Amino acid sequence: MLRFLVRRLLGAVITLLIISAVTFMLFYAVPRDPARIACGKLCTPETLELIRHNMGISDPMPVQFWHWLSGIFLGREYPGFGNCDAPCLGYSFVNREPVLATILDRFPTTFSLFLGSAVVFLIFGIGTGMLAALKQGKPLDKIASSASLVASSMQIYFVGTLALYLLVYQWQVLDQPGYTPFTENPGQWFGGLLLPWLILALIFTANYTRMTRSQMVEQLQEDYVRTARAKGLSRPNVFFRFAWRGAMGPIVTIFGVDVGVLLGGGMITEKTFSIQGIGMLSLKSVVNNDLPMLLGVMVITATFVVLANIVVDACYALIDPRIRLA
Amino acid sequence: MSFSRRNFLIATGVVAASSSVLSACSSGDSTNNTGGGKQDAAKADATVVKIGTAEDSKGPAPEVSGAKKGGTVYLLNDDDFSHLDPQRIYYAWNSLAAMVLSRTLTGYKIADDGSQTLVGDLATDTGTMKDGGKTWSFTLKDGIKWEDGSDVTVDDVRHGIERCFANFITEGAFYVQTWLTGSAEYRKSYPGPYGGKHLKSIETSGKTITFRLSEARPDFNYVMAMHSYAPTPVKKDTKQDYDKKPVSNGPYRVKTHVTDKSMTLVRNEHWDPATDPIRNAYPDQFDFTFGIEQLTAIDRLLADAGKDQYATSWRTIPQERIQKAQSEAKDRVFAQLGNGVSCYWINTGRVKDKSVREAIIKAWPTAAIRQLQGGSVRGDYATGIMSPLVAGYESQDVWGKLKNPAGDPKAAKEILKKAGKSGYKVVYAYQNDPTQAKIKVVVENALKAAGFEVVTKGIDSTTWYDQVGKLDNQFDVYWGGWSSDWPTGYSVFQPLFDSKNVVDQGQNYSHLKDPAVDAAIKAATAETDQDKANKMWAALDKQVTETAAFVPDVYMKRIYMHGSKLGNVKMDPNFDGSMLYKMYVKS
Numbered sequence: 001m002l003r004f005l006v007r008r009l010l011g012a013v014i015t016l017l018i019i020s021a022v023t024f025m026l027f028y029a030v031p032r033d034p035a036r037i038a039c040g041k042l043c044t045p046e047t048l049e050l051i052r053h054n055m056g057i058s059d060p061m062p063v064q065f066w067h068w069l070s071g072i073f074l075g076r077e078y079p080g081f082g083n084c085d086a087p088c089l090g091y092s093f094v095n096r097e098p099v100l101a102t103i104l105d106r107f108p109t110t111f112s113l114f115l116g117s118a119v120v121f122l123i124f125g126i127g128t129g130m131l132a133a134l135k136q137g138k139p140l141d142k143i144a145s146s147a148s149l150v151a152s153s154m155q156i157y158f159v160g161t162l163a164l165y166l167l168v169y170q171w172q173v174l175d176q177p178g179y180t181p182f183t184e185n186p187g188q189w190f191g192g193l194l195l196p197w198l199i200l201a202l203i204f205t206a207n208y209t210r211m212t213r214s215q216m217v218e219q220l221q222e223d224y225v226r227t228a229r230a231k232g233l234s235r236p237n238v239f240f241r242f243a244w245r246g247a248m249g250p251i252v253t254i255f256g257v258d259v260g261v262l263l264g265g266g267m268i269t270e271k272t273f274s275i276q277g278i279g280m281l282s283l284k285s286v287v288n289n290d291l292p293m294l295l296g297v298m299v300i301t302a303t304f305v306v307l308a309n310i311v312v313d314a315c316y317a318l319i320d321p322r323i324r325l326a
Numbered sequence: 327m328s329f330s331r332r333n334f335l336i337a338t339g340v341v342a343a344s345s346s347v348l349s350a351c352s353s354g355d356s357t358n359n360t361g362g363g364k365q366d367a368a369k370a371d372a373t374v375v376k377i378g379t380a381e382d383s384k385g386p387a388p389e390v391s392g393a394k395k396g397g398t399v400y401l402l403n404d405d406d407f408s409h410l411d412p413q414r415i416y417y418a419w420n421s422l423a424a425m426v427l428s429r430t431l432t433g434y435k436i437a438d439d440g441s442q443t444l445v446g447d448l449a450t451d452t453g454t455m456k457d458g459g460k461t462w463s464f465t466l467k468d469g470i471k472w473e474d475g476s477d478v479t480v481d482d483v484r485h486g487i488e489r490c491f492a493n494f495i496t497e498g499a500f501y502v503q504t505w506l507t508g509s510a511e512y513r514k515s516y517p518g519p520y521g522g523k524h525l526k527s528i529e530t531s532g533k534t535i536t537f538r539l540s541e542a543r544p545d546f547n548y549v550m551a552m553h554s555y556a557p558t559p560v561k562k563d564t565k566q567d568y569d570k571k572p573v574s575n576g577p578y579r580v581k582t583h584v585t586d587k588s589m590t591l592v593r594n595e596h597w598d599p600a601t602d603p604i605r606n607a608y609p610d611q612f613d614f615t616f617g618i619e620q621l622t623a624i625d626r627l628l629a630d631a632g633k634d635q636y637a638t639s640w641r642t643i644p645q646e647r648i649q650k651a652q653s654e655a656k657d658r659v660f661a662q663l664g665n666g667v668s669c670y671w672i673n674t675g676r677v678k679d680k681s682v683r684e685a686i687i688k689a690w691p692t693a694a695i696r697q698l699q700g701g702s703v704r705g706d707y708a709t710g711i712m713s714p715l716v717a718g719y720e721s722q723d724v725w726g727k728l729k730n731p732a733g734d735p736k737a738a739k740e741i742l743k744k745a746g747k748s749g750y751k752v753v754y755a756y757q758n759d760p761t762q763a764k765i766k767v768v769v770e771n772a773l774k775a776a777g778f779e780v781v782t783k784g785i786d787s788t789t790w791y792d793q794v795g796k797l798d799n800q801f802d803v804y805w806g807g808w809s810s811d812w813p814t815g816y817s818v819f820q821p822l823f824d825s826k827n828v829v830d831q832g833q834n835y836s837h838l839k840d841p842a843v844d845a846a847i848k849a850a851t852a853e854t855d856q857d858k859a860n861k862m863w864a865a866l867d868k869q870v871t872e873t874a875a876f877v878p879d880v881y882m883k884r885i886y887m888h889g890s891k892l893g894n895v896k897m898d899p900n901f902d903g904s905m906l907y908k909m910y911v912k913s
Contacts, residue, residue: 036792043831046513050513079494080566082566094408095586271619275617276616276617
């Protein structure tokens with residue numbers, strides 16, 4: 001297991017290095033001059049040159065990348081803007097803060113959004129999927145399958161806006177969505193995120209219901225399940241101890257990817273509910289041409305995806321005894 | 327500079343929303359006007375900016391009828407302020423906050439009817455001019471303090487201006503720096519105050535500060551109202567970090583500020599209303615929440631529930647909510663003429679024949695363009711480049727645009743034929759966004775109907791001004807907008823039409839090089855009698871319009887909304903947003 005983890009972590013570092021290098025080059029190769037953007041509207045050649053110097057973007061691109069990379073370990077100083085202590089993922093010239101500080105400031109919001117919605121969609125998605133598989137062909141299965149089909153074809157910006165309009169503005173049964181730190185006020189944290197959780201979970205629940213149902217139906221038809229039943233094991237025992245564990249592999253895989261994506265920011269959800277998480281940050285960075293921030297968000301998101309996949313791979317062995325890590 | 331500060335709002339994404347501004351409090355004729363109808367000149371919205379006396383400069387500000395102190399106002403906004411350090415402030419929406427944090431030597435006292443008077447804010451009056459405008463002196467009032475209780479001194483005023491030269495101040499205005507050093511490359515003359523040296527062109531004595539300028543600037547007292555030239559306390563200057571938490575000398579101070587998320591302003595106990603002729607400061611607190619989409623903000627204001635009853639937003643109402651806002655919350659919607667003027671520049675460097683330019687103007691489908699941008703709510707038809715809010719504005723209609731805003735392709739065709747230019751190829755550049763793409767079609771059809779051959783070129787909105795700002799931009803006609811940095815003609819005509827500004831990324835977007843216009847700008851700039859100067863600028867408005875260097879479009883309007891528990895929410899005509907210092911919380 002240890003060898004596996006070390007090997008995967010080394011691979012992850014190389015993957016992230018490649019991602020950051022490619023992203024860096026792509027961003028800085030586009031014909032958008034961050035100095036010109038930061039220079040604003042009252043821009044003279046003299047001021048533009050000064051900003052370029054302050055930003056450290058007058059050097060050749062490989063040198064800039066090296067400075068960016070070394071900044072992660074050594075920190076950097078941006079004259080005229082401020083210091084960026086290690087680990088420095090760059091400096092946003094738009095909101096005038098180190099990139100990592102801004103991302104870390106937004107992370108609890110995105111994490112809270114992910115956590116609550118994951119709890120909802122895992123419980124309801126997997127639960128409904130299992131029930132549907134158990135009652136295969138019966139009304140409950142048909143209702144669950146149809147409902148999940150409808151829900152999975154919904155879009156967050158539509159359902160979210162509709163729910164916001166009805167539940168918050170019209171009927172005023174739910175709080176205005178927003179983020180309050182859990183440590184500050186758990187009640188407001190819950191109330192402010194409840195609607196985004198439910199809407200985000202609605203879409204994901206549908207996917208997990210369909211996935212769980214199909215996996216369970218497949219597993220229930222496997223020889224080892226039939227053997228277990230033939231040996232006289234009880235139905236719940238067979239269902240949870242054998243079929244469920246067998247079905248979990250693909251679900252965990254999908255969940256791993258979803259964790260990475262959701263921690264990277266539920267862009268549409270955050271925008272729909274005006275929640276200032278990493279998704280909103282990346283969206284705003286695109287609009288504002290805030291390339292350093294965008295690069296930082298990309299690297300962090302990629303890190304989440306890569307790490308989540310390592311965890312998922314490690315979990316396979318725990319869930320399914322047929323898989324053993326070398 | 328490439329833009330004026332309000333121009334930024336016109337130039338960026340805000341244009342989409344601003345294209346739907348309603349005329350609610352202005353002349354009835356313009357609100358009832360349909361896309362193709364006639365319209366009287368926008369004189370109803372015109373206000374006079376007069377220069378006040380020492381008496382006008384005394385506080386306190388006149389009370390707002392029915393207003394009372396107390397309560398919290400909630401601001402729902404999509405974006406945070408890009409700067410709070412006054413020296414870094416140039417764009418209008420930053421000035422909305424700066425109005426309650428950073429007082430300036432002079433400022434605008436805005437009456438209930440919207441008329442403005444330039445008064446002394448920190449200074450006892452609007453300054454004393456000598457040497458035909460080359461020397462200006464201001465004396466500070468007594469009792470003006472920073473939020474820590476220390477006095478605002480002339481050293482602080484000087485320090486604020488000297489900071490503008492520092493290498494980390496790259497965003498503010500640079501007019502005064504240039505005039506104080508006599509050079510556009512002003513940093514080479516003076517590196518800023520941090521080396522311990524002061525500018526020789528600024529003298530201080532007691533409570534008086536004197537500026538010795540390299541050129542005559544009779545309207546220098548207007549320029550001193552810009553937040554770029556507000557004082558910064560010498561002892562509390564944290565350089566780059568000052569942007570995060572500036573020290574206030576206004577009625578409020580920053581209590582907390584989390585970039586892009588929230589900000590709370592609370593009362594500055596050391597602000598003395600007796601010294602302030604401009605600000606009332608009724609609410610106890612302002613709570614800003616950033617990151618709220620414009621549509622969401624308006625939906626919340628429409629719902630008018632809970633704290634949102636005490637809320638407002640200073641982004642204009644998005645086009646898709648205007649009708650709803652007007653029908654459901656008419657008494658909470660307010661709109662006014664802004665300082666922005668929209669036009670279409672004709673590149674005189676390429677379209678050298680004036681007859682061709684005249685034909686373009688004659689054929690131009692102004693009414694249809696306005697209709698595509700929300701109709702009369704977009705603004706009143708413009709006839710020149712000078713906003714009705716600029717001192718001295720006079721109504722004129724050189725091209726008969728008020729009589730026929732729809733355009734006259736037939737007449738244009740005649741002009742073109744007479745000039746022997748039928749089939750003239752016009753390259754029309756437009757921003758690649760949905761509205762401008764629709765406008766492109768209308769323009770293309772109108773110009774074709776007038777006998778032009780039309781080539782259209784779509785440009786990415788983010789690089790728009792970089793592209794059209796190039797001297798050899800290869801375009802004949804392109805959209806532009808302008809609003810003055812201070813409400814005198816200099817701030818309009820010098821940047822836009824002085825031939826010295828026909829340079830790469832210069833503001834003379836029409837590339838007009840007209841010795842007569844240059845001479846008129848010079849003469850009006852040097853005129854020390856402001857009344858006479860205003861008349862000269864108004865005449866210049868007609869003169870530049872006659873050069874056919876641009877197609878006038880509209881005098882832009884903006885529309886805003888607020889919660890039901892707020893009173894006297896009005897727009898600051900200088901900064902195109904709500905005046906925090908005039909509104910109050912109802913009981």
